[in-house]
Amino acid sequence: MRQSLIGNVKTVVAITGASGIIYGIRLLEELEGEKALIITETAKRILEAETSYSVSDVESLADAVYHEDELFAPVASGSYRFQAMVICPCSESTLAKVSQGIADNLVTRAAAVCLKERRKLIIVPRETPLSAIMLRNSLRLTEDGACILPASPGFYPKPQSVKELVDFLVGKILDQLDQPHELFRRWGD
Ligand SMILES: Cc1cc2nc3c(=O)[nH]c(=O)nc-3n(C[C@H](O)[C@H](O)[C@H](O)COP(=O)(O)O)c2cc1C
Structure with a gap:
C-alpha cells in the first residue's frame, strides 16, 4: 500500500479482474488531477497475463494506492469528498455487487459511496456475450x-493500432469526466 496523499483525491480508479487491464492503465496515464487506485487481486494476476506492466509500474501512476481489503481507507467514506470513480475494466462480478448494493471490499464500497452521494460513477464492463442477469444489472445501475x-x-x-483503439475508449471515459483530450479524432473533425 502507498498512501502519499490524504485529502485531495479527485478521482478513484479501480481496476478489477476483467480482460482489458490496459484500458485502466492508459486511463491512469491520461487522467488529470489527484487519483487513488484500487487494483483487485484478480486484476493483478490478469495484468501479468495480458500486459508487460508490473503491478508496481501501474501503482506508480497513482497518487495513493489502496488494497481492496482496506475498508478503513478514506475513499470508503462519503465524508471524504472525491469527485468521481471509474471502474475500468469492471468485471461482471463487481458490476453485479455494485448493482445490488453489496459493499464488501473497497471497490464496491467506494462505488456505493458514489451512488449514495450522487457522484459520478463510470463503469467499464468487459464481457461478451452478456447474460440477462448482466443486462439487468447494467440497467439497474444506469437507472441508479x-x-x-x-x-x-x-x-x-480508422485506428491503425491497438493503442489507438485503447485511446478511443479512454477518450470516451475522459469525455464523461469533462476532461479535454485529443486521444481520438472526433466525427466531423
Ligand atoms: C484470465 C481471466 C480473465 C477474465 N476476464 C473477465 C472478463 O473479461 N470479464 C469478466 O466479467 N470477468 C472476467 N474474469 C472473471 C473475474 O476475474 C472473476 O469473476 C473475479 O471474481 C472478479 O473479481 P474482482 O471483480 O473482485 O476483480 C476473468 C478471469 C480470469 C482468470
Whole structure:
C-alpha cells in the first residue's frame, strides 16, 4: 500500500479482474488531477497475463494506492469528498455487487459511496456475450445514476493500432469526466 496523499483525491480508479487491464492503465496515464487506485487481486494476476506492466509500474501512476481489503481507507467514506470513480475494466462480478448494493471490499464500497452521494460513477464492463442477469444489472445501475461505458471502441477514426483503439475508449471515459483530450479524432473533425 502507498498512501502519499490524504485529502485531495479527485478521482478513484479501480481496476478489477476483467480482460482489458490496459484500458485502466492508459486511463491512469491520461487522467488529470489527484487519483487513488484500487487494483483487485484478480486484476493483478490478469495484468501479468495480458500486459508487460508490473503491478508496481501501474501503482506508480497513482497518487495513493489502496488494497481492496482496506475498508478503513478514506475513499470508503462519503465524508471524504472525491469527485468521481471509474471502474475500468469492471468485471461482471463487481458490476453485479455494485448493482445490488453489496459493499464488501473497497471497490464496491467506494462505488456505493458514489451512488449514495450522487457522484459520478463510470463503469467499464468487459464481457461478451452478456447474460440477462448482466443486462439487468447494467440497467439497474444506469437507472441508479451510474454510466455504463462498455469497453467497445469505435472504428470510425480508422485506428491503425491497438493503442489507438485503447485511446478511443479512454477518450470516451475522459469525455464523461469533462476532461479535454485529443486521444481520438472526433466525427466531423
Ligand atoms: C484470465 C481471466 C480473465 C477474465 N476476464 C473477465 C472478463 O473479461 N470479464 C469478466 O466479467 N470477468 C472476467 N474474469 C472473471 C473475474 O476475474 C472473476 O469473476 C473475479 O471474481 C472478479 O473479481 P474482482 O471483480 O473482485 O476483480 C476473468 C478471469 C480470469 C482468470
